[in-house]
Amino acid sequence: MPKFRRFLLALLSSMNLTRLPVTPTQRTMPPRRLLALAAALALLGAESGPVSGQSQPPHAKRNLSCPLGSYLCPTLPPSYAICRTHSTLDFFDPGLPQDTRLRPTAETHVSGRSLTSLNQTIYHLQGEANLVRADQRLQADTVDYDGDSSDYEARGNVRMQQAGELIAADHVKGNSDRGTGTADGHLRYQMLLSRGNGTADSVSMLDINRSSYLMSSYSTCDIGHHVWEIRSKQIRIDKQRGRGTARDVKFYYRGVPWMYLPYFGFPTDNRRESGFLSPELSHTSRSGYVIGAPYYFNLAPNYDLTVNPRIYTRRGVVLEETFRYKTRRSTGLLGVEYNPHDGAPKDSGTLYNTEDHARYLMKFVSHTRLWDNWSLDTNINRASDGAFLYDYGSDLYTSAIGTLASTAYLNGHGKWWTSSIGADVYQNINPFLNNSVMQYNRLPHAVFNMDRPLTRWLDFGMDDEATAFRKPGNVEGQREDIYPWLAADFRGSAWFVKPRVGYRYTAYQLQPGYNHYNAYGPIAPDEQSPFNQATMQRSLPIVSLDSGLVFDRQTSLFGQQYTQTLEPRLFYLYVPYRNQNNLPLFDTGIDTLDYQQLFSTNQYSGADRQMNANNLTAALTTRFLDDSGTERFSASLGQIQYFAPQRVILPYETNSQVGRIIQTNTEPTNWARSNYVFQGSLSLADNWRVTTTYQYDPNTHQTDVGIMQLQHRFGDGGLVDFSYLYRRGLLNQYSTAAVYPLTDRWRLLGSLTWSVVDHELIEALGGVEYDSCCVSFRVVDRSYVNTSSFSNMYTNNKRDNSFMFEVVFKGLGSSSNQVESMLRRDILGYQGYQ
Structure with a gap:
């Protein structure tokens, strides 16, 4: 292992990951940042070695568990294995x-x-004296005990255990019934449930649950090895509330x-x-240094509030508030970020002048059960301007997006139906695009769907939708x-x-006005609209037949026994042609072709277009299952055979990156067959998984799609992800991410995304994690192309x-998890710990 680590470090050095390739809009990691990183690593180094007689496992397991192939893993609870x-x-x-309660x-x-004992009531114990009662145990050189009042006094090497607490002192005096008493002289204490421990001049045990320590220290680190501790004139511990308070506090790190x-x-x-x-503590090129001090208010068992005032050195003060609640019928979250005055100058190229403006971001999510089978679900998101996320980012939104969606729906369901109505x-x-692209x-x-069984093999159903489309200026x-349907299911x-x-x-009903429909949708204002009437409709039948067989056999591969299946499948679809060029396009686009799309009745999303079809899909799947039923290998290949040309097409499409209209070929597709579509997965072992997708166009003899993803999990939370994504004319990039555990305490983190077309890094992330018994930290540096940075006339790849x-x-206290949220997005499969 040491040789491999040296090799890995040499490899990382040769790759020079800390100094990214320089472009005119890219900044490298400045030297002072490297010095700060080195200082942090030196300061927060591993704890001292074990004390004599106390052994520590060389690689204590944290029980990291996330299924192979998973890309979203839960945060692990605190572990004291290390x-x-x-x-x-x-x-x-x-x-x-x-x-x-046993006392x-x-x-x-x-x-x-x-x-x-002089009167059989007061006892004087001398030499290795012990007093045991239920949860109490008192050991000392000398103990005086009153059997009637339960008063006691112990002197010399006093060792006391009671109510989940340990106390060592020179002198202890108290009452075992009431749990009161005092202790002093070389006092040490430990809370068994919280790992809290420290020293004090004296302690007053006010009752069974409350204690007050004078001139004391407190830490959750190992006894005798306090990486950090607080020192206070008075620390009060309330075990019933699970709460400690301290006054006149000084924080110490390594002394x-x-x-x-x-307080x-x-x-x-x-x-x-x-x-x-x-x-x-963070720094971004757009907002400067960011310092935040979040405070959590536990207001009640069913609602709480987190307030996080943050200082942005370039933009001012932002107050973030997150309120969560839960009632008998409702749960929800309200989050607000507000800056009363943004002092940063306007960024050239953006459409918004935000200088000297108040800015905000709001999020409200709720689920309310109204009555049986009916609920109200809302997800409201609103920003003061289109550049808020570009300038600030947000913990409420952990991915780069160009649209904020707000929804509110009344949802209902029954035994054979579902329904919803909302908006x-x-x-x-996106601060570089105007609203015409929205x-x-x-x-x-409104949506109503039903699937009602008529017999054991026959179902009747409906897929119905009614929508009013609104967009100013269009x-x-x-x-x-x-869409009513009748479906049968015969199987063996x-x-x-x-x-x-x-x-x-x-059916459509267009609103009157706006130049008699001459500027509909994304068609440029100087172009003629195809719509010359207020009402229009389309109707057609849709017929399909899906069939398949499943063969299986026992076979062996590399000395291992497997069950192999062979699953041929045929899917026939017939939809007559209807001329739909006069129908508007409110929410319809072309679905991306994949393996599941081979068995779809429509290649268009939305209801504005229904493809015509006289098609036959032929597909074949094979699987290898081990003795436990786990799928170790699967491969599927399919293709559509067209017996009639595809005549229903989209007359135009919008290029959302440049915000203008791209005219497309309006000729129908006369190809006799679709792409060959292949998908496969291979689990090399319990900790290796490879998935792949490939599409080959036999008409142009070109590869249209090529995707390969590999995931490997190893050791104590180790992870390697590699992917290659290719889509002809659109995308050609490599991505890799890794979590490498150097020891049971240290983990290296990193991810890279390289665009072959642009010949540059789209994103690079590097960092380190450290975890110990009582302190953990993460340091992460990230350089990335802001995916919102697209102007109307050109691509403006601004690097942040x-x-x-x-x-x-x-x-x-807990972590705000902002760094972890970013790592979960950039390193798929990352599993952090508290």
Whole structure:
């Protein structure tokens, strides 16, 4: 392993990942950033080695688990597997109960080398004295105990365990019934449930659950090895609330003070509590340095609030608030980011002047159960201007998008039907494109679907939709699409035949005005519109027959036994031709051809176009299943045979990247066959998986699509992803991402995306993660092309840079997870830990 690590480090050095290729709009990592990164790594290095007699596993397992092939993995809960073995005070008795309710009925057992009692009530124990009662155990050189009042006093090497807490001191005096008392002299303590521990001059045990420590320290690190700790004049611990408070607090890191607070609160268990989350520190080329101090308010068991004031050195102060709630019938989230005054000058090339303006971003998501089988679902997103996400980014939106969608729907369902009615409204947030490229708002939009069995093998169903399309400056109208169908399903153990017949009726009512429909949709204003009437319709039957066989046999491959299947499939589709050139295009485009599309009844999304067809799809699938039924290999190949030309076409299309109209060939397709479509997957082992898609055009003898994805998981959270994506005329790029565990504490992170067409890096990310028993941090640097940066006349690939640093002191609060959100997006399959 050391040789491989040296080889990997040499390879990374040769690739020079920290210095990206320079383009006129690209910045390299400045030297000061490298120095800051090196300083952070040195400062936050691994903890000291184990103390004598305390062994630590060389690679403690964190039980990282995410299925092979998964690209979205949950965050792992905190793990103490990497903490020191037996990191408790040496007198801890694991067999002692921690339930304080056992005390009233429990007997008290006393022992010692000598025991004297003058009246059989007050006992004097001398030498290795022990007093045990339910969850309490007291050990000392000398113990005086009053059996009537349960008062006690212990002196010399006092060791006390009670109510999930350990205390070591020179002198302890108290009452075992009430759980009160005092302790002083070389005092050490430990909370068993929270791993919190420290030292103090003295402690006052106010009752069973509350204690007050004077001139004390507190940390969740291993005893005797405090990477961080707080030191305070007074620390109060309330085990019932799971809460600790401290006054006149100084934070120490490796013995060096770095922050002072007059008051500080922190959790002592896993219950939600109000308090500060981990601070945020980052830098972007558009916003400057960003510093945030999120605070969590645990308002009630069913709602909470997180407030995060952030300072952007180039743009001012942004206040982010996230409110979550849950009631008997409803759950929801309201998030707002607000900057009352943006001080950054206007960016050249954008369509928005945001200087000296108030700016905001709002998100509201809710689900409300109204009554049986009916619910109201909303997802409202709104920004003050189209450049907000381009300038600020947002934790509410973890991917680069060009449109904010807002939806509100009333949804219902029954045994054989589903229904919804609502609206979809869109906002353009690409600062380089005007609103002409936006899709239509759907106000309102209603859907009703049903699938009702008539017999054991026959079903009757309907797919119905009614929509009003709204877009200022364009022709607007309503569309009703009604599609009843009748389907049969005949099948046996190794065969199936599924005939289906339907009838599709679509009607339009266009709104009057706007130059008599002469400027509809994306057609340029100086072009003639094909629409010369307010109402129009289309109706046609749709007939299909889907059939297949399944053969299987036992076979062996490389010495391993498998069950191999062979699954031929035929799909026939007939749809007569209807001239649809006079119908508008509200929400319809061409679906991307893939393997599933070979068995679709329409190549168009939306209801504005229905393809004509006299087609036969032939496909063949084979699978290899191991003895456990796990699919180790599958391969599918299919093609459509056209017995009639495809005459229904789109007369034009919009190039959303440059915001202008591209005229297309209006001639029907006379090809006799479609692309060969292949898809396959191979699980080389339990930790290797390869998937691939390939399309070859026999008419042009060219490759149209080529996709290959590989994922490998290894070690303690190790991950390698590699993909190649090719789509003729559109895309040709390589992507790779990796998480490499150097040790049980250190992980290297990285991802690269290279465009073959543009001859440049689309995105590069590099970082490091460190995790220990009581502190973890992430340092990430990212250089990327802002995918929103497209102007109306040219592609303006503006490169942005961001640097993010996040540190978590375990036991003092949670992380805001902003860095983790970015890593989950850029490294598919990444699994972070708290």
